Each structure stands twice: as structure tokens, then as C-alpha cells.
Amino acid sequence: MVKGPAKYGGKSGTLPVVRQIFKKPIKPVERIPDKNSGYAPNVKEPRNSSREQKLPEFMTIKDRINKTVQLPKNQPTNINARTPEQKLKQEKAQLRRQYFIHSMNTEENRLKQEKLDEEKRIAFEKAQEEKYMVKPSPLAELTLPTLSSYLDGPLMRQRTKEETRLLKTKRNANRLNLEFETKLNRSSDLLQLYYSAENFITKESDLLKAVEEAFAPGNEVIPASNPEYIGNHYAEDVGDALFGTIDNHPGLGHVEGQLNGDNKKFKQEVAARANELLNQHKEVDA
Amino acid sequence: MSLTRLGNLCAHLQNVTRVNLATTAIPYSRMHLEVASHLYKQGFITSVQKGSLNGPDLKPVDVTPDNIASRRLWLGLKYRGTDSVIRKVSLISKPSRRIILDHDQLKLLAAGKSVREIKPLQPSELVLVKVDTTKRNFSYEILDLAEAIERGGSGEVLCRIK
Numbered sequence: 001m002v003k004g005p006a007k008y009g010g011k012s013g014t015l016p017v018v019r020q021i022f023k024k025p026i027k028p029v030e031r032i033p034d035k036n037s038g039y040a041p042n043v044k045e046p047r048n049s050s051r052e053q054k055l056p057e058f059m060t061i062k063d064r065i066n067k068t069v070q071l072p073k074n075q076p077t078n079i080n081a082r083t084p085e086q087k088l089k090q091e092k093a094q095l096r097r098q099y100f101i102h103s104m105n106t107e108e109n110r111l112k113q114e115k116l117d118e119e120k121r122i123a124f125e126k127a128q129e130e131k132y133m134v135k136p137s138p139l140a141e142l143t144l145p146t147l148s149s150y151l152d153g154p155l156m157r158q159r160t161k162e163e164t165r166l167l168k169t170k171r172n173a174n175r176l177n178l179e180f181e182t183k184l185n186r187s188s189d190l191l192q193l194y195y196s197a198e199n200f201i202t203k204e205s206d207l208l209k210a211v212e213e214a215f216a217p218g219n220e221v222i223p224a225s226n227p228e229y230i231g232n233h234y235a236e237d238v239g240d241a242l243f244g245t246i247d248n249h250p251g252l253g254h255v256e257g258q259l260n261g262d263n264k265k266f267k268q269e270v271a272a273r274a275n276e277l278l279n280q281h282k283e284v285d286a
Numbered sequence: 287m288s289l290t291r292l293g294n295l296c297a298h299l300q301n302v303t304r305v306n307l308a309t310t311a312i313p314y315s316r317m318h319l320e321v322a323s324h325l326y327k328q329g330f331i332t333s334v335q336k337g338s339l340n341g342p343d344l345k346p347v348d349v350t351p352d353n354i355a356s357r358r359l360w361l362g363l364k365y366r367g368t369d370s371v372i373r374k375v376s377l378i379s380k381p382s383r384r385i386i387l388d389h390d391q392l393k394l395l396a397a398g399k400s401v402r403e404i405k406p407l408q409p410s411e412l413v414l415v416k417v418d419t420t421k422r423n424f425s426y427e428i429l430d431l432a433e434a435i436e437r438g439g440s441g442e443v444l445c446r447i448k
Contacts, residue, residue: 147323147334152421155316156349163350 021107025058061108069097188252195249287317287416287426289381289444295321296375296445303363303370311337314349314357320428321414321445322359328412328430330372330447333362374448378404378413387415388440395443396431404443407431411448415441 005012031053038052045051059067076082082090159167201207213219236247244251250258257263295312302310312318314336325331335342338353342360349357364371379385391401392415398406407413415434419427434441 147319147326151316151320151323154423155314155319156351156354159351 021103022111025056026061026064026108026111028058029055031055061104065101065104069100184252188246191249191252191255192246195247289377289379289384291315292317292321292444293377293381296377299372299375303372306365306368306370307363309342309360309362311339311358311360314354314359316424317428318359322361324412324414324428324430325361325372325447328447330364330412331361332364333360335360335362372447375445377445378443379445384442386440386442389435389438392431392435392441392443396435407446408448411446413446414444416444417441 039045076086201210239248240246240251244253246252254263257266291313295318298310298312312322319334322331322334326334336347336349337343337358337360338347338356339358347353385402385404387395387401395401395404395413396407400406413431414428415431416426416428417434417437417439419425421427428444429437429441
């Protein structure tokens with residue numbers, strides 16, 4: 001087992017970070033405006049500062065080359081009078097200029113190519129993804145609901161405002177109807193109690209009379225528990241139901257009509273109509 | 287989510303497959319629909335239809351608070367010859383003993399190992415797991431074991447279908 005850089009084939013384990021040749025941007029930087037940063041419209045920026053963040057300075061390759069490879073201002077006028085060392089130095093400087101220009105252009109081209117390659121790669125990956133992606137047909141998407149679409153949304157549609165209003169009205173009407181029927185039944189029961197009160201024993205003399213009647217020969221009390229002796233009251237019940245009476249007494253409708261004057265009005269109308277018919281008959285006979 | 291109702295569903299599915307019914311109705315709720323969708327995806331049933339107590343709907347019907355009580359999901363049951371495709375449906379987590387597994391334990395279960403006395407996942411077996419959802423308005427989501435592992439995080443192991 002080797003140790004140290006030999007582990008990595010004679011190289012150091014950590015390679016230095018690749019140095020950027022262009023430390024400044026070589027073309028104008030575009031900044032995408034971000035609505036979450038900067039100053040609000042009603043806030044003023046601090047003194048000696050700008051409202052918008054400054055963009056970094058840039059220098060194009062052409063400018064940089066022109067600025068760097070300029071010939072010295074004090075050029076000797078007679079080139080032939082130079083010594084060989086001077087000539088060599090000048091040639092070397094010229095070579096350096098050429099190499100510099102070449103390297104700058106190469107790096108620029110490399111960066112351009114790198115960007116193009118990256119765009120191509122992204123486009124290719126996107127195309128591959130789309131190629132293998134199973135797309136539901138647009139027809140099914142527009143017509144058939146899927147199980148997952150049911151699970152994504154609410155399972156039940158809530159009542160609309162109109163439906164809620166109708167339901168409330170319906171419930172209110174049902175409640176009022178129930179209350180009315182209850183009151184009607186109670187009034188009917190009260191009327192029945194009133195009619196039954198006629199037979200109630202309220203005096204001592206009535207009680208004695210009732211006792212004598214009960215113990216008189218032939219008036220034996222029949223045990224109510226024996227079903228054979230329980231008299232049926234179907235005929236009375238049918239009569240009451242048909243004519244709206246209570247135990248052959250005037251029913252609730254009749255009493256109500258009497259109280260509010262409807263019965264009287266009805267009788268008058270009937271009488272008027274009868275008179276009218278009689279008069280017609282008389283005219284015909286005459 | 288009620289484990290009691292899920293238990294009822296498991297028992298119901300076992301009962302109807304043992305008497306060879308062609309279709310059956312289950313209540314219309316999110317939990318039932320999620321379980322039914324997994325059964326359908328894994329090929330345990332032939333169809334899932336919306337319907338009422340009387341049968342599957344012939345025309346689309348709006349689900350409202352007025353008819354929600356009579357809404358049902360109709361499942362088409364699958365048979366191979368005279369044998370039902372669903373052999374056994376049973377709860378793993380019970381109302382009296384809920385089993386929540388973390389991500390590593392779920393992976394172990396899927397890898398064919400026994401975890402907390404849960405027998406390992408067999409071939410052609412479906413295990414449903416309840417996980418926290420990322421969907422808005424919903425508190426949970428029912429996934430099968432593989433989906434739950436892919437999602438990451440822990441989950442309550444609900445039931446297994448053989």
C-alpha cells in the first residue's frame with residue numbers, strides 16, 4: 001500500500017481549482033428583475049447609493065486585445081540600427097502578442113461552444129423525457145374523469161346558495177305545518193273533553209243516581225278485559241270521520257265556522273241561491 | 287381515517303368473494319375510493335363504478351349532501367375459473383394497535399424481511415400505507431408500499447391484500 005501522492009498516481013490528492021481566464025464578464029450582463037428584492041416604491045434609497053444594483057463592468061475580447069497588445073509609444077525610428085538582442089526581444093514580444101490574441105480568441109470560442117453544448121444537452125434530455133413520457137390522449141383528458149382526478153378534487157358538491165335557501169324554506173314550512181297539525185289535534189282533543197264533560201259526575205245526587213243505576217238488576221258491569229264483550233265503535237268512528245263530528249256532536253270545523261261567522265255566511269249564500277232558483281222556476285211557469 | 291371502516295371493508299371483500307358475487311357495493315368515501323383505486327391498479331378487481339344503493343349509475347349523477355347517504359362505489363370482482371383473485375384481505379394496523387413504520391422499516395418490509403411481527407411482503411401481494419400528503423385540503427393519502435418508500439418518510443401500515 002503506497003502512501004501520499006503515490007496513492008493518486010503521483011498526483012496530489014487535491015487538484016487546484018481551475019483558474020478562470022476571464023475574471024470580468026466579456027459581454028454585457030443581463031439581470032432578471034426580482035420583485036422580492038430592492039426598495040419599495042415609497043422607500044427612498046440611502047444617500048450616495050443607487051436605487052438599482054450596479055451591473056458588473058465588462059470588457060469585450062476585442063477591447064482587451066486592443067488595450068493589451070498595443071505597441072510601445074517610443075518606438076525606435078531606425079529598425080535596422082538595432083542590435084541582435086533588441087531584435088530578438090522585439091520578435092519575442094511580437095510572438096507574445098500573437099499567442100495572447102490566439103489564446104483570448106480560443107477561450108472565447110471555447111466558452112461559446114460550451115454554452116452551445118449545454119443548450120444542446122438540455123434540449124436532448126428534454127426530448128428524451130418527452131419521448132418516453134406516456135401522455136393521455138386529449139380526448140380522454142377532455143371527456144373521461146379518472147380515478148386520480150376524483151381523488152384530487154372534493155368528492156361531494158356543496159349546496160349552492162339557491163339550494164340552501166330552498167332547503168331552509170322547505171324546513172321552515174314543514175315545521176309550521178307540524179305545529180299547525182299539533183294545535184289542530186289539541187283543539188280537537190279539547191273539544192272532545194268538553195263534550196265528554198257533559199257526563200261527568202259533579203254532584204253528590206248524580207253520584208248516588210249513578211251508583212243505583214249500576215247496581216240495579218240487569219245492569220251488571222261487564223269486565224272490559226274480556227274481548228268478547230268489548231263493543232266496537234266502528235260505526236261511530238266512521239260517522240265522525242265522514243261528517244267531521246266528535247261523538248255525534250259538532251266537530252272542530254263546525255265550531256270554528258260558527259265562531260268566525262263562516263257558517264252564517266254560507267247559510268245566507270245558500271238561501272240566496274235557493275231564492276234565485278225559485279224565482280227562475282216561477283218565471284218559467286208563468 | 288377510521289380503521290374500523292377499513293376493517294369492515296376488508297371483511298366485506300372477503301365475504302363477497304367467497305360467495306362468488308360478480309359485483310359489490312361499498313360506501314362512497316375518500317378512503318374507500320383510494321383503496322378501490324389501488325385494488326384496480328394492481329389488478330385485484332375489474333372495475334370501479336360510481337352508483338347508488340340500486341346499482342351503478344347509467345347516467346352521471348352529481349354527488350350532493352342530499353344524496354350522499356345513498357351513494358355507493360360498485361366494484362367488479364375478478365375470478366380465475368372458480369377461484370377469486372382476492373384470497374385474503376386483512377388489517378395490519380388495528381384500532382387497538384396502530385403500527386407506524388419509519389422509512390427504513392418500510393424498506394425492510396418491502397425487501398422481504400419481517401418487521402415488528404408483520405410478515406414480509408410476498409409476491410403479488412399489496413400492502414397499503416397511510417402517509418402524510420402534500421395535496422392541499424387533505425390530511426393523508428393511501429399509497430402502496432413501493433410508492434410510500436419512494437415518497438420517503440414514515441407511514442402507518444394499514445392492510446394487506448393477497
